[in-house]
Amino acid sequence: MTTIGLIGSGYIGGTLARLAVAAGYDVVLSNSRGPETLSDLVSELGPRARAGTPAEAAQAGDLVVVTIPLKAYRSVPVEQLAGKIVIDTNNYYPERDGQFPELDDDSTTSSELLQRHVPTAKVVKGFNNIFFRHLAELARPAGAADRSALLIAGDDSGAKAAVAEFLDTIGYDSVDAGSLADGRRFQPGTAAYGAYADGPNFWELPGKPRGVDEVRALLAG
Numbered sequence: 001m002t003t004i005g006l007i008g009s010g011y012i013g014g015t016l017a018r019l020a021v022a023a024g025y026d027v028v029l030s031n032s033r034g035p036e037t038l039s040d041l042v043s044e045l046g047p048r049a050r051a052g053t054p055a056e057a058a059q060a061g062d063l064v065v066v067t068i069p070l071k072a073y074r075s076v077p078v079e080q081l082a083g084k085i086v087i088d089t090n091n092y093y094p095e096r097d098g099q100f101p102e103l104d105d106d107s108t109t110s111s112e113l114l115q116r117h118v119p120t121a122k123v124v125k126g127f128n129n130i131f132f133r134h135l136a137e138l139a140r141p142a143g144a145a146d147r148s149a150l151l152i153a154g155d156d157s158g159a160k161a162a163v164a165e166f167l168d169t170i171g172y173d174s175v176d177a178g179s180l181a182d183g184r185r186f187q188p189g190t191a192a193y194g195a196y197a198d199g200p201n202f203w204e205l206p207g208k209p210r211g212v213d214e215v216r217a218l219l220a221g
């Protein structure tokens with residue numbers, strides 16, 4: 001696995017692109033406005049990075065990250081993602097995304113909506129519960145005493161193993177929270193959602209490292 005495709009290159013997409021390039025991956029960035037609007041980020045990232053359309057990023061990625069406002073999920077390319085591993089960072093915020101009745105009544109989850117849209121892809125929920133600056137700051141080499149673990153959830157065990165390997169190379173351990181439906185356990189409103197936040201004004205403060213046991217405890221509680 002050498003190329004990471006990014007559908008969405010904002011706070012989380014940009015942070016993941018930096019971590020991935022630092023770990024030796026190639027990245028293909030994309031957004032809604034077009035590749036030319038990503039030239040500053042591509043220059044910053046250097047020769048391992050290029051920009052394309054969402055379809056090009058999907059096609060090029062051995063692993064593809066969907067990191068856009070949830071309301072735009074139906075525009076994610078389907079054909080180019082057939083059979084691929086897709087990490088879904090998205091969260092449902094009705095004030096931003098509008099109302100989704102099936103999420104309001106909790107009959108499904110945001111990651112399951114994306115999975116239904118890309119039926120043959122293997123969707124893994126991840127990175128949704130860490131503030132982008134903390135994601136950048138808390139990455140550590142394997143074995144570091146203060147290495148943090150990130151939660152993943154998905155219905156395909158092979159895809160989860162591949163995502164765990166990706167996490168390891170960019171600086172994180174992982175904790176398997178279960179199926180895509182179990183993604184509820186770390187969506188907005190849960191204890192695990194704020195796992196790395198240190199206080200109510202978390203965005204002004206450094207992230208709190210959370211190891212495997214602490215993340216498991218937050219998930220349980």
Ligand SMILES: NC(=O)c1ccc[n+]([C@@H]2O[C@H](COP(=O)([O-])OP(=O)(O)OC[C@H]3O[C@@H](n4cnc5c(N)ncnc54)[C@H](OP(=O)(O)O)[C@@H]3O)[C@@H](O)[C@H]2O)c1
Nearest residue numbers: 008009010011012031032033067068072090091128131132
């Ligand atoms: N910010 C965080 O710390 C954080 C943490 C965890 C999870 N999340 C979740 O992760 C997702 C991304 O968050 P973010 O903060 O990175 O958002 P963001 O900074 O607003 O970036 C969103 C990115 O998605 C692109 N985009 C929008 N519509 C698109 C479409 N139809 N096709 C392709 N690209 C599209 C945007 O491109 P344009 O600018 O060209 O429109 C932009 O590059 C959200 O669901 C958010 O809730 C965010």
